[in-house]
């Protein structure tokens with residue numbers, strides 16, 4: 001009876017308003033991939049020493065997914081970069097809005113956090129750049145204006161994806177991945193908390209925090225073809241190392257999914273909240289980095305994704321809507337003497353002449369000096385795709401507990417929380433972690449409590465969207 005009524009209703013709509021109304025309720029999606037590999041020889045990001053690029057293992061890409069339903073448009077871009085400078089995301093969003101008419105507010109530009117991409121912004125880049133200019137009159141590592149090129153290419157990816165939108169079927173769900181990710185902060189026998197204390201370190205007592213084994217999956221199919229498959233997993237992309245450009249383990253994930261995706265389907269990867277999560281298993285002595293390790297991780301994750309695909313739930317009533325807010329997070333403050341000392345200490349960065357955490361602190365203090373105010377505007381975005389599925393985008397490297405708290409409070413059974421969206425203001429630890437200290441808290445610019453404010457804001461937006 002229900003079926004008969006529904007059929008009758010459908011026929012009426014078709015009779016009253018051909019195509020327009022019928023198609024108006026459909027979700028449409030388009031995807032595009034643009035190469036963002038910088039020239040040979042650029043400085044590379046990820047660590048505190050100057051590392052010059054020597055080639056490309058696999059090209060860096062910006063992958064755009066544009067969604068459209070009725071009057072709503074959204075764009076999500078995933079870039080193989082350690083972070084997105086706010087100046088670049090703002091410029092890319094503005095350019096893309098001019099080209100497509102999609103509101104800049106509805107765009108999320110994420111970095112996957114690959115540590116084998118370019119160092120193109122921030123206090124460390126500024127220091128190395130100034131040093132090169134002072135010594136040589138020009139910076140041989142910066143032959144092009146990469147931030148401008150990057151912004152234009154991200155906008156181009158959004159434009160291409162927007163032009164190719166077509167009706168899609170969305171299915172979504174969560175798989176579980178054990179054994180690949182580890183909390184990298186540990187309680188030690190001396191009562192301290194340390195990050196990456198080293199494999200088989202006898203002074204380790206226990207991890208200082210959890211992991212998030214969820215693998216969030218969104219599958220977009222156009223007819224019988226795969227259009228895009230988004231995987232969100234909380235595991236730091238620092239598994240390759242070296243001086244060749246690489247997308248890190250998402251490259252191997254994509255390779256594993258290629259037979260499913262075919263020639264046109266695109267594997268998108270979003271970094272979950274992995275500020276304190278990496279791949280290092282301290283209980284084993286195996287090698288820590290390299291393409292073998294990245295391959296192992298990407299392939300294992302790919303197997304998990306493939307096994308989960310038949311279990312994803314079809315989203316028969318997509319309801320695209322976007323909300324965002326800006327959290328005003330107070331920044332840490334330093335005295336004039338501390339700032340002057342940090343400027344001196346930068347000369348020792350990447351050397352053994354200054355303890356590592358002192359180098360990190362100098363970099364952080366100078367990063368703070370590059371910001372225009374003592375309040376950091378942190379953008380929180382929520383994209384509702386259906387009554388069951390939502391995506392949250394947050395700036396910075398978010399501690400896993402914060403992402404878990406958002407998922408726990410979210411009324412959407414499938415909530416994907418993606419970090420490093422639109423800005424890269426260092427780590428976003430929990431209040432608990434700030435009390436414990438160690439690397440991530442030294443390399444954070446916000447005051448304790450900023451991360452919890454992001455959780456509150458994201459939860460509020462998720463609840464607003466479920467009630468509408």
Ligand SMILES: [Zn+2]
Nearest residue numbers: 113236275397
């Ligand atoms: Zn990191």
